[in-house]
Amino acid sequence: MPKISVEIPAELLADLDDHVGDDGKFVNRSDAVRASVRKTLDMLDEIDARHGRLDGDDEGGA
Template identity: 80%
Template sequence: MPKVSVEIPQELLDDLDEHVGDEGKFVNRSDAVRASIRKTLDMLDDIDRRHGRVETDESESH
């Protein structure tokens, strides 16, 4: 899996860390960042579909 480096403000990183670890929703920071990216991309795809900017599976079959 490729590695990516990003700069993140400390406040955002602190918020992220609250959700990571034994008591958190994510095993580690990488897991949390991947989940966030997936969720964001899904939301952007939904917005594009609503605005007719991408074809859905249904429209492709017609």
Template identity: 80%
Template sequence: MPKVSVEIPQELLDDLDDHVGDEGKFVNRSDAIRASIRKTLDLLEEIDERQGRIDSSEADD
């Protein structure tokens, strides 16, 4: 799996870390970031469909 490096403000990283670990929703930061990216892409796809920028049949590909 390719690795990506990003700069994140400390406040955002602290908020992310609140959801990672034994008592969090995610096992590690990578899992949390992947889930966030997936969710964002899904939302963007829904917006594009509503705006008529993509056909909903194309979105299933």
């Protein structure tokens, strides 16, 4: 699995850490970030589908 590096504000990291560990929803930060990215991409796909911007329909290309 490829690794990436990101910079995030301390407040956001502290909020993330509240959900990580034995008492949290995620085993580690990586799991939390992966879940967040996955959910965000799913939400963006739903928005694109509602607006008719499906695969092959984007004009800007990515």
